[in-house]
Amino acid sequence: MTSxxxxxxxxxxxxxxxxxxxxxxxxxxxxxxVEAHVxxxxxxxxxxxxxxxxxxxxxxxxxxxxxxxPSLQKLMSRINELDREIPMASASxxxxxxxxxxxxxxxxxxxxxxxAAVVVQAVGLGLLGxxxxxxxxxxxxxxxxxxxxxxxxxxETAPRVRVVFVADMTLGGMAALLGALHSDIVGGxxxxxxxxxxxxxxxxxxxxxxxxLARLRADPRVLFAEPVVTDAAPPR
Amino acid sequence: xxLADRRAETAAAKExxxxxxLGLLRRTTARDxxxxxxxxxxxxxxxxxxxxxxxxxxxxAEEIINDTMWVVWERAADFRGSxxxxxxxxxxxxxxxxxxxxxxxxxxxxxxVEAVEEPGDAWAAVNDQDLRDLVGRALAQLPIExxxxxxxxxxxxxxxxxxxxxxxxxxxxxxxxxxxxxxxxRLMMPExxxxxxx
Numbered sequence: 001m002t003s004x005x006x007x008x009x010x011x012x013x014x015x016x017x018x019x020x021x022x023x024x025x026x027x028x029x030x031x032x033x034v035e036a037h038v039x040x041x042x043x044x045x046x047x048x049x050x051x052x053x054x055x056x057x058x059x060x061x062x063x064x065x066x067x068x069x070p071s072l073q074k075l076m077s078r079i080n081e082l083d084r085e086i087p088m089a090s091a092s093x094x095x096x097x098x099x100x101x102x103x104x105x106x107x108x109x110x111x112x113x114x115x116a117a118v119v120v121q122a123v124g125l126g127l128l129g130x131x132x133x134x135x136x137x138x139x140x141x142x143x144x145x146x147x148x149x150x151x152x153x154x155x156e157t158a159p160r161v162r163v164v165f166v167a168d169m170t171l172g173g174m175a176a177l178l179g180a181l182h183s184d185i186v187g188g189x190x191x192x193x194x195x196x197x198x199x200x201x202x203x204x205x206x207x208x209x210x211x212x213l214a215r216l217r218a219d220p221r222v223l224f225a226e227p228v229v230t231d232a233a234p235p236r
Numbered sequence: 237x238x239l240a241d242r243r244a245e246t247a248a249a250k251e252x253x254x255x256x257x258l259g260l261l262r263r264t265t266a267r268d269x270x271x272x273x274x275x276x277x278x279x280x281x282x283x284x285x286x287x288x289x290x291x292x293x294x295x296x297a298e299e300i301i302n303d304t305m306w307v308v309w310e311r312a313a314d315f316r317g318s319x320x321x322x323x324x325x326x327x328x329x330x331x332x333x334x335x336x337x338x339x340x341x342x343x344x345x346x347x348x349v350e351a352v353e354e355p356g357d358a359w360a361a362v363n364d365q366d367l368r369d370l371v372g373r374a375l376a377q378l379p380i381e382x383x384x385x386x387x388x389x390x391x392x393x394x395x396x397x398x399x400x401x402x403x404x405x406x407x408x409x410x411x412x413x414x415x416x417x418x419x420x421x422r423l424m425m426p427e428x429x430x431x432x433x434x
Contacts, residue, residue: 016411017396019418025395047418050428054421057368058390066294068280072273075302079309166335223303224310 010043018044022051082162082194158198159209160186160228165195166221173221181212196228250320257321264312272312276305282322283329286391289372290337290383300336304329319401326394327402330384337380367428374424382417385410 014037020026021034038044161183165174178184178197187196199207209227216225257278263271280301287297307328315324375383381403388394388402396414400407422428 016415019389019414020396023389023393025389025393025398027395050422051418053428054371055390057364057371058387060364061289061368061372061391064285064288066280066284066288066298068277068284071280071298071302072276074298075276075305075309076269076273078302078306223307226310 010041010047012037012041012044014038015041015044015047018048019051019055022048022055081190158200159207161197161199161209161213161216162224162226162228163195163197163216163222164193164224166223167193169221177216177219177221181215182207183212194224254320254322258317261308261312261315261321264309272305272309275308279305279308279325279329282392286387287329287333289391290333290387296336300329300332303332307332320398323394323398323401326388326392326398327404330402334380334384367425370425371421371428374421377424378417378420382413382420385413386417386421389414 014034017026017030017034018038021031021038026034038048181197182200182202183197184200185195186198188194199209199212201207213225213227216222257275260271260275260278264275283301283304284294284297287300288294291297291300304325308325315321375386378386384403385399388399389396394402396407396410399410403410
């Protein structure tokens with residue numbers, strides 16, 4: 001009779017490989033080693049039978065299929081949404097204020113698109129008004145409040161990246177990350193949770209978009225970071 | 237000999253499916269939506285059952301799958317081919333799942349999963365369905381990392397080396413987690429060890 005205590009008696013390396021020997025997902029050399037050991041070890045022989053039972057039970061489990069299509073549609077909507085937002089975000093704030101929506105094939109998501117366009121236009125108009133006011137001599141009245149998304153003069157031409165943070169990103173964590181990257185939020189969050197960051201140059205150092213992207217992607221709190229490609233000249 | 241044949245067959249099938257998935261991933265890099273959607277369906281099938289088992293809620297599993305596949309869509313170009321496509325995608329899914337499971341672990345352990353029955357009840361497990369239920373409840377009692385090693389091994393059929401890559405840890409850590417998991421499962425389910433048959 002094999003007892004539970006007996007089964008713990010073998011702590012050989014071969015015993016540690018038994019589960020993968022039982023499933024056949026083991027390389028030839030290890031398999032030969034386990035096979036030779038099992039032939040001489042009653043403890044491991046009994047345990048191999050246990051592992052095969054466990055494998056069989058887990059493999060034969062009632063498999064409820066979930067149709068992928070509804071989930072896939074949700075994801076594709078998210079992807080299409082982001083793809084539409086990136087070209088819009090790549091335009092300057094002034095351009096966004098006056099640009100007409102790009103002609104796109106008719107989509108069922110048009111109302112969301114229009115809503116996003118109105119928001120971007122509103123932000124752009126506000127920004128344009130601020131810039132015009134500053135050019136008109138109002139620069140002495142500097143903004144009294146500085147926020148994470150405060151837009152400075154010159155940012156409209158700064159390289160931009162699109163970032164999505166994890167859902168539980170804290171405000172403090174975001175501020176520290178933005179500070180370390182010399183960047184400011186100039187847009188977002190969008191419906192897909194994406195922020196647009198403008199990258200400021202450090203003193204005597206040009207902006208390296210690739211280096212900033214690498215730092216963002218290495219951060220576990222960043223789900224996604226991509227450059228914003230400026231593919232359209234502002235209409236003049 | 238039989239085992240060697242089975243191993244060779246598994247390796248050949250794995251190689252073939254990796255080639256196919258590699259082709260889909262390359263096309264995904266070029267923003268080919270059809271290729272991406274095919275890849276999605278492959279991994280939805282593989283991940284949905286597994287993650288629903290783990291989280292006990294399909295809605296949570298679906299969220300993890302979509303977060304995972306979104307990263308695949310955006311970062312397909314980052315795949316360097318140093319591992320199998322499945323290992324790379326499962327690694328992304330693992331990190332997303334672990335985070336969700338850790339957040340929910342207290343709820344799962346205290347409310348969604350009934351405690352394993354007293355030994356008297358466990359002995360009454362007479363058929364495969366009873367045993368499967370018992371295994372499900374016993375697995376839910378394991379620490380998440382140990383449970384994931386068992387699931388990756390027996391449910392998804394990954395090798396020890398693959399699991400180390402997915403979990404981004406040394407191979408020995410995988411073996412140790414499995415060792416502890418097996419010991420706890422034996423204690424929770426003595427009938428699985430053949431103890432009841434003697």
